[in-house]
Amino acid sequence: MSWLTYPTNPESAVKPEKCERESQVQPWKRQFQGKKCAPEKRKEQPSAIKQFFKGFDSGKSEGKDIREIEETEINNDGADDQSEKQDLSVEDGLSHLTSEAESPSGEQRFNQFMEKLGKKPSSKNLDLNNCALSATDITELASLLPFLPELEEISLSWNGCAGGTLKALTAHLHHVNLLKVLRLNNCRLTAEDVISLGEAFEIVSQLEELDLSWNSNIGGKLSLLTKKLQEGCKLKCLKITDCNLTAKDGESLAELLNVIPNLEVLDISINKNIGCSMKVIAQDLKNVPGLKELNLHMCGLKQDSLQGLDTALQHLTELRKLDISCNREIGGGFKASTAHLASLKNLEVLDLHQCCVTEEDMTVLSQVIPLLSNLQELNLSSNKNVGLSSDPLLGRLRFLPKLRSVTISNCGLGEESLSSLAEAALHLPELEILDLSWNKCVGGNLKLLLGALKLATEIQVLRLSSCNLVADDLALLTSLRQDGHLARLQKLDLSYNNNISDEGWAVFCQGLGAFKELSELDVSLRPSSCRDCGPWFGGLLAALTQLPALAELAMQRWALSECQRKKMEGFNQANKRNIRFDC
Numbered sequence: 001m002s003w004l005t006y007p008t009n010p011e012s013a014v015k016p017e018k019c020e021r022e023s024q025v026q027p028w029k030r031q032f033q034g035k036k037c038a039p040e041k042r043k044e045q046p047s048a049i050k051q052f053f054k055g056f057d058s059g060k061s062e063g064k065d066i067r068e069i070e071e072t073e074i075n076n077d078g079a080d081d082q083s084e085k086q087d088l089s090v091e092d093g094l095s096h097l098t099s100e101a102e103s104p105s106g107e108q109r110f111n112q113f114m115e116k117l118g119k120k121p122s123s124k125n126l127d128l129n130n131c132a133l134s135a136t137d138i139t140e141l142a143s144l145l146p147f148l149p150e151l152e153e154i155s156l157s158w159n160g161c162a163g164g165t166l167k168a169l170t171a172h173l174h175h176v177n178l179l180k181v182l183r184l185n186n187c188r189l190t191a192e193d194v195i196s197l198g199e200a201f202e203i204v205s206q207l208e209e210l211d212l213s214w215n216s217n218i219g220g221k222l223s224l225l226t227k228k229l230q231e232g233c234k235l236k237c238l239k240i241t242d243c244n245l246t247a248k249d250g251e252s253l254a255e256l257l258n259v260i261p262n263l264e265v266l267d268i269s270i271n272k273n274i275g276c277s278m279k280v281i282a283q284d285l286k287n288v289p290g291l292k293e294l295n296l297h298m299c300g301l302k303q304d305s306l307q308g309l310d311t312a313l314q315h316l317t318e319l320r321k322l323d324i325s326c327n328r329e330i331g332g333g334f335k336a337s338t339a340h341l342a343s344l345k346n347l348e349v350l351d352l353h354q355c356c357v358t359e360e361d362m363t364v365l366s367q368v369i370p371l372l373s374n375l376q377e378l379n380l381s382s383n384k385n386v387g388l389s390s391d392p393l394l395g396r397l398r399f400l401p402k403l404r405s406v407t408i409s410n411c412g413l414g415e416e417s418l419s420s421l422a423e424a425a426l427h428l429p430e431l432e433i434l435d436l437s438w439n440k441c442v443g444g445n446l447k448l449l450l451g452a453l454k455l456a457t458e459i460q461v462l463r464l465s466s467c468n469l470v471a472d473d474l475a476l477l478t479s480l481r482q483d484g485h486l487a488r489l490q491k492l493d494l495s496y497n498n499n500i501s502d503e504g505w506a507v508f509c510q511g512l513g514a515f516k517e518l519s520e521l522d523v524s525l526r527p528s529s530c531r532d533c534g535p536w537f538g539g540l541l542a543a544l545t546q547l548p549a550l551a552e553l554a555m556q557r558w559a560l561s562e563c564q565r566k567k568m569e570g571f572n573q574a575n576k577r578n579i580r581f582d583c
Contacts, residue, residue: 106144106146106147107147109144109147110144110147110148113140113141113144117131117133117137118131119131123148123150123151124150124151124152124153125151125152125153125155126148126151126153126154126155127153127155128141128155128156128159129155129156129157129158129159129183130157130158130159131159132159132161133156133159133161133162134161135161135162135164135165138156138162138165138166138168138169139165139168141169142168142169142171142172143172145169145172145173145175145176146172146175148175148176149175149176149178150178151176151178151179152178152179152180152181153179153180153181153182153183154176154179154181154182154183155181155183156183156184156187157183157184157185157186157187157211158185158186158187159187160186160187160188161188162184162187162188162189163187163188163189163190163193163217164188164190164192164193165193166184166189166192166193166196166197167192167193167196169196170196170197170199170200170203171196173200173203173204174203176204177203177204177205177206178206179204179206179207180206180207180208180209181207181208181209182204182207182209182210182211183209183211184197184211184212184215185211185212185213185214185215186213186214186215187215188215188217189212189215189217189218190217191217191221193217194217194218194221194224194225195224197212197225198224198225198226198227198228199228201225201228201229201230201233202228202230205230205233205234206234207233207234207235208234208235208236208237209235209236209237209238210235210237210238210239211237211239212225212239212240212243213239213240213241213242213243213267214241214242214243215243216242216243216244217244218240218243218244218245218249219243219244219245219246219249219271220244220246220248220249221249222240222243222245222248222249222252222253223248223249223252226252226253226255226256227252229256229259229260230259231258231259232259232261233259233260233262234262235260235262235263236262236263236264236265237263237264237265238260238263238265238266238267239265239267240267240268240271241267241268241269241270241271241295242269242270242271243271244271244273245268245271245273245274246273246274247273247274247276247277248277249271249274249277250274250276250277250278250280250281251277251280253268253274253277253281254277254280254281254283254284255284257281257284257285257287257288258284258287260288261287261288261289261290262288262290263288263290263291264290264291264292264293265291265292265293266288266291266293266294266295267293267295268295268296268299269295269296269297269298269299269323270297270298270299271298271299271300272298272299272300273300274299274300275299275300275301275302275305275327276300278296278299278301278305278308278309279304279305279308282305282308282309282311282312283308283312285312285315285316286312286315288316289315289316289317289318290318291316291318291319292318292319292320292321293319293320293321294316294319294321294322294323295321295323296309296323296324296327297323297324297325297326297327297351298325298326298327299327300327300329301324301327301329301330302327302329302330302333303329303330303332303333303336303337304333305327305330306324306330306333306334306337307333307336307337309324309337310337310338310339310340310341311340313340313341313343313344314340314343316344317343317344317345317346318346319344319346319347320346320347320348320349321347321348321349322344322347322349322350322351323349323351324351324352324355325351325352325353325354325355325379326353326354326355327355328354328355328356329356330355330356331355331356331357331358331361331385332356332358332360332361333361334357334360334361334364334365335360335361335363335364338364338365338368341368341372342368342371342372344372345372345373345374346374347372347374347375348374348375348376348377349375349376349377350369350372350375350377350378350379351377351379352365352379352380352383353379353380353381353382353383353407354381354382354383355383356383356385357380357383357385357386358385359385359386362385362386362392362393363392365393366392366393366396369393369396369400370393370396370397370399370400372400373399373400373402374402375400375402375403376402376403376404376405377403377404377405377407378397378400378403378405378406378407379405379407379408380407380408380411381407381408381409381410381411381435382409382410382411383411384410384411384412385412386408386411386412386413394408394417394420394421394424395420395421395423395424396424397421397424397425397427397428398423398424398426398427398428400428401427401428401429401430402430403428403430403431404430404431404432404433404458405431405432405433405434405435406421406425406428406431406433406434406435407433407435408421408435408436408439409435409436409437409438409439409463409465410437410438410439411439412439413436413439413441413442414441415441415445415448417441418436418439418441418442418445418448418449419448421449422448422449422451422452425449425452425455425456426451426452426455428452428456429455429456429457429458430458431456431458431459432458432459432460432461433459433460433461434456434459434461434462434463435461435463436463436464436467437463437464437465437466437467437493438465438466438467439467440466440467440468442464442467442468442469442473443467443468443469443470443473443497443499444468444469444470444472444473446464446469446472446473446476446477447472447476450476450480453480453485453486454480454483454485456485456486457485457487457488458488459486459488459489460488460489460490460491461489461490461491462486462489462491462492462493463491463493464493464494464497465493465494465495465496465497465522466495466496466497466526467497468497468499469494469497469499469500470499470500470504471500471501471503471504471507472504474494474500474504474505474507474508475504475507475508477492477508477511478507478508478510478511478512478514479511481511481514481515482511482514486515487516487517488517489515489517489518490517490518490519490520490549491518491519491520491521492515492518492520492521492522493520493522494521494522494523495522495523495524495525495554495556496524496525496526498525498526498529498531502534502535502536505523505534505536505540506534506535506536506539508536509536509539509540509542509543510539510543512539512540512543512546512547513542513543513545513546513547514546515547516546516547516548516549517549518547518549518550519549519550519551519552520550520551520552520554521550521552521553521554522553522554523553523554523555523558524554524555524556524557524558524582525556525557525558526557527557529557530557530559531557531558531559532558532559532561533555533558533559533560533561533564537560537564537567541567541568541571544571544575544577544579545575550579551578551579551580552579552580552582553579553580553581553582554582555581555582555583556582556583558583560583568581568583
């Protein structure tokens, strides 16, 4: 039989957890205890029996004695109740103080929120791109904004579930009045979100960058965003790519240009229906004289749109980048719309790819483009009618010594065109990117570029895809490297050149190891073909061991034997590398 031992003093039998809690809040508890009555000092009250007999002894009336007894008992009961209430009040106070002491601060809550999303907390930059945020996450984030008064940047792009939740967020934006950047790409914004954002523009007066790209529901509702922007707005960068903008939105955008004089970047690309209002937009471009980048890629521009744009260019003397690519209907319109293009003395990037440029257009462009003395990037790709008419332009590229990128793929160049380019390239010492892909004349004629490639000490990217290359062309490339040229080459595209023999690939692999900075190599075959990988495969693997920077090798549609595939699969482990093989 087991015996239980009780403590002599019942008050000492306190539960451990209660002792621990009381010790944590002892100073506050003493403060509350000072107001309690000490039980041992309470005056002892006579019992009801004594009061009853006392009444007989003193000869007092029974009614009076009974009333005294009742009053005494009521008073005693009231005192006990009051004591219990005081005890409960003490406990409630202790519980409240303990709860406040244990609750996390705003900073702690923010850190926990960011840690949950696998992000590093920052008081100025909130980067939550592609975090699969839920509606609950957005609401929680909104509640944390009061604790981020120094916040300057919010990026919530690529969070599809953010759509329909922005009202909770914008309601707290007044807590972050230093906000300068707001990015909401591809968030599936709803009409309600658009309205909420518009109302928030009155609050975030310091906003400099707004990116709402890839939110199709903005289409037709742009005025809900723009009408709240006040004159003198500090906005410098506005991106509304692929938002299904309408002609009416174009008119709203034109009105917006009147109140954002500091605008430097305007990107409304991939909005095919906005071209109808390009004339209106162009008229108000004069109100943003500091504009540096204008992206009108795939905006449904037509010849009359091009004329209006050319008129606006006379006011955009600070323009650095002009992209009007993939507007097929402007073809043939350059002959009447290049009067002010030549005035863009600060222009560095000109993209005219896939604009159906005609021979007449090229005649005009060959006179204007060489006047752009600061031009660094020129893209004329996929203008198949360039052909023979490109000779004057390519030859005059020598007057653009700052050119770093020349992209003229799929332009139907002939041998004479290639010769003109080769001659001009001798005067392009800063050339870093040369793309001649899909020009069949390059095959067997790469030697025409020999002199230019020797002088192109800065060349980093060389694209010769689908150029009908032959074995001699590959041998030329390896010999150039062995002679000390092409030392900085990082990306080499030799794909879709099915005419190269196994012997040609073998020679190439023997010299491949000399391209020490090469990071990407593509030797894929055409999509409609398939070919066994010859014995040169062993030379390729051997060369890879000598290329420390190589990160990606594309060999699509080359049929590897079982033995070759095993060697490729085990290459990274055997050589402690991490090359991505795309086969």
